[in-house]
Amino acid sequence: MSLAPAIRMNGLAFFILPSALLFALFFFLPIGLMAVMSLLTGNPVVAPNVAFTTRHYARIADDPYYFEVIWTTIRIGLWTTLAALAIGYPLAHWMARIKSRAGHALLLMAVLAPMLTGIVVRTFAWMALLSDKGVINQTLQSLGLVSQPLKLMYNETGIVIGLVHIYVPFMVLTLTGVIGRIDERLEQAAENLGASPLRTFLEVTLPLSLPGILAGSLLVFALAISAYVTPILLGGFQIMTLPILIYQQISANFNIGFAAALGMVLLLVSFVLVVAYNHVLGRVSGQRDLQ
Amino acid sequence: MTKPSGPTLPRLSRRRFLAAGASLGVGVIAAPYVASADEPTLRITGWGGKWGDIMKAEVGPAFEKEFKCKLQTDTALPFLPKLQASSRSAPIYDVLHTNSNEQWAAVEMGLVEPKIDAKLVPHLADVYPYALSDKIVGVSIFTSAIGLGMRTDKGYSGVSSWKELWDAKYNGVRGGYVIPVNSLGQAFLMMCGTLFGKGQTDLDAAYAALEKLKPIKLVDFTGAMEKMFLSGEVGLGVIHDSGIYRYDGQNQPIDFVTPSEGVLSLEQVLTITPGSKLKELANAYVNYMLSAPVQKKLAETVWYSPANKMVKLDDKYDAKLLTTPEKVSKLVQVDWKWYNAHKDDIDSRVNRIFRA
Incomplete structure (x- = not known):
């Protein structure tokens, strides 16, 4: 039997090879190294007498503070996702249904425009608006509407506002594609059969756009729980999230093992979310192989 | 019709072309290093x-x-x-x-x-x-001398002690550093032990003092603290003298205060x-x-x-x-060896103290 057909490369494989290499080198290898580092007493490349240990995970498990940090991170992610969905869905629906090509282009530009500015710049702009001496508080105080500045920054509210502004485009773009593919005749049929626009939306459009809602939510949640710049600047260093704690451990405590363990926890949270997402998506879309 | 005769160029194969291209590329990249190879x-x-x-x-x-x-x-x-x-x-x-x-x-x-x-x-x-x-x-x-920075346009005159930072009138305009990541914050924590306890290493006294310091606006580096002072977000806060003096001659309403208990180094x-x-x-x-x-x-x-x-x-x-030796004698140096040995515990505690 000739081996030639077996070893003959599929043409498509050449296109997959670069991305496979990229993932292997810059995703799986670093994560593998991080997993190993989280179980070592030091860096075996530069330090002698390195041994396996579970102390980094024990430290996380033993101190309720780290659970508070994990919950704060998840809570900020959830609020950001909910707010981005609430703002993004109507906009995405509008974009998907608008008949005018120019109108669609204008809406797309409006959604994409904030992404042309860096996250740091946008966050500083929010600081200029939300701080105690910022535009909003100064205006309210000068109008005599408040005597003390409103607490718009240095708390979770400020962080969520900043993150929502950054991540709404991700939600909108994900949803627009899905809503755009929904056959409008289904909605028209429901209305012809006597359903109100609200009922048509709730029983036809919304269920059919669920994959988009889930995909957009997953994307925004994953980005929000791993955000660093916005939480640190708008939270005024008084809201501790996992990425901030990880950076603190590396940059100021030089404890790479503990930082790696915290990184694995963040990865685990994301992994659980992806599995749950695939499970839900499989059920709602009837694609059993996704479960 | 005959083909004109003359010198013929060597045929440029794909292999030669690639080899020549690679050599040229390596040469361009390496040229600055080769040129400065004799300079350490x-x-x-x-x-x-x-x-x-x-x-x-x-x-x-x-x-x-x-x-x-x-x-x-x-x-x-x-x-x-x-x-x-x-x-x-x-x-x-x-x-x-x-x-x-x-x-x-x-x-x-x-x-x-x-x-x-x-x-x-x-x-x-x-x-x-x-x-x-x-x-x-x-x-x-x-x-640099770590002391207090002050807005001069808010009627805060007469500040002469570290302890005035705890005065309730500075609620909302009090500034400090993120202790786990910043030297000034860490040095200030040690000063809190000296001010309210038995000395730099009296952590319980320092923690109690930090609790009473809230509300406070925290930053991670002096550039950010300077901006807080300049914008008026902070009226009185921890900073080193260079962070204030560098605005000398720019007509900014800020000044540096050398507390009577000494400045941190x-x-x-x-x-x-x-x-x-x-x-x-x-x-x-x-x-x-x-x-x-x-x-x-x-x-x-x-x-x-x-x-x-x-x-x-x-x-x-x-x-x-x-x-001068007299001025230098006001410097309070921190025992960083001791601090670093306790850093994890300190960070864990101050992160809890300052969480919103």
């Missing part, structure tokens, strides 16, 4: 901002010319994790310039040499005692890595940075107090910076 490159760390500007424009090139070498400066923080990740026998830096707390962490990890050899760095004989004290790893080339420290292959040049660099002309130039640019006691600054700088 001293890898150092340093700050950005005005420090970075003057180092790049004047101080660095003068050193390169004098010692026929190249200076390669890393200004991208954090330095220590990068040094930590590099090989001990081929470290990423030859000279580490950072604050004292990180230098102590570096020496504990074996990343830098604990002391500078006075025989190889003659200017060590010219420095104030604090620059080589037992609280210092390597040598401190400059220091924020040292700019140089150490040499044990694995450096350019020890002689590294020592020459340390000596150069301690030389009077360089000390004067940098002190008058960034408002750092020179460690070299022979330096004579212009009157404007001499009046404000720590340039």
Whole structure:
């Protein structure tokens, strides 16, 4: 039997090879190294007498503070996702249904425009608006509407506002594609059969756009729980999230093992979310192989 | 019709073309390195901002010319994790310039040499005692005074003690540093122990004091604190003198207060890595940075107090910076070795204290 057909490369494989290499080198290898580092007493490349240990995970498990940090991170992610969905869905629906090509282009530009500015710049702009001496508080105080500045920054509210502004485009773009593919005749049929626009939306459009809602939510949640710049600047260093704690451990405590363990926890949270997402998506879309 | 005869060019095959292209590419990339191959490159760390500007424009090139070498400066923080990740026998830096707390962490990890050899760095004989004290790893080339910054347009006059930072009238405009990541914050925590307890290491007293300091606006570096003062977000807060004095002559309503209990020392420290292959040049660099002309130039640019006691600054700088033994005696140095040994516990506690 000739081996030639077996070893003959599929043409498509050449296109997959670069991305496979990229993932292997810059995703799986670093994560593998991080997993190993989280179980070592030091860096075996530069330090002698390195041994396996579970102390980094024990430290996380033993101190309720780290659970508070994990919950704060998840809570900020959830609020950001909910707010981005609430703002993004109507906009995405509008974009998907608008008949005018120019109108669609204008809406797309409006959604994409904030992404042309860096996250740091946008966050500083929010600081200029939300701080105690910022535009909003100064205006309210000068109008005599408040005597003390409103607490718009240095708390979770400020962080969520900043993150929502950054991540709404991700939600909108994900949803627009899905809503755009929904056959409008289904909605028209429901209305012809006597359903109100609200009922048509709730029983036809919304269920059919669920994959988009889930995909957009997953994307925004994953980005929000791993955000660093916005939480640190708008939270005024008084809201501790996992990425901030990880950076603190590396940059100021030089404890790479503990930082790696915290990184694995963040990865685990994301992994659980992806599995749950695939499970839900499989059920709602009837694609059993996704479960 | 006959084909014209004449010299024929060699056929340019794909292989030859690729080989020629690759050779050209390698040549272009390698050319600067080949050209400077005979010049050693001293890898150092340093700050950005005005420090970075003057180092790049004047101080660095003068050193390169004098010692026929190249200076390669890393200004991208954090330095220590990068040094930590590099090989001990081929470290990423030859000279580490950072604050004292990180230098102590570096020496504990074996990343830098604990002391500078006075025989190889003659200017060590010219420095104030604090620059080589037992609280210092390597040598401190400059220091700043950590005290209080104050807005002068809010009627806060008469501030003379650290304890006034706890006055309720500063609620909403009080400023401080993120203790786990910033030297000034860490030094301030030790000062809290001294102010309200038995001394720098009285952590319980310090924690109780920090609890009472809320509400407070926290920043992670002095550039951010300067902006807080300039915008009026902070009216009274912890800062080092250079962060205020650098706005001298710009008509800003801010001033530096030297508290009566003393100012904390924020040292700019140089150490040499044990694995450096350019020890002689590294020592020459340390000596150069301690030389009077360089000390004067940098002190008058960034408002750092020179460690070299022979330096004579212009009157404007001499009046404000720590340039005499009497002024220097007001400096309170922190026991960073002790602090770093307790850092994890301290961080864990202060993160809880300051969470919103």
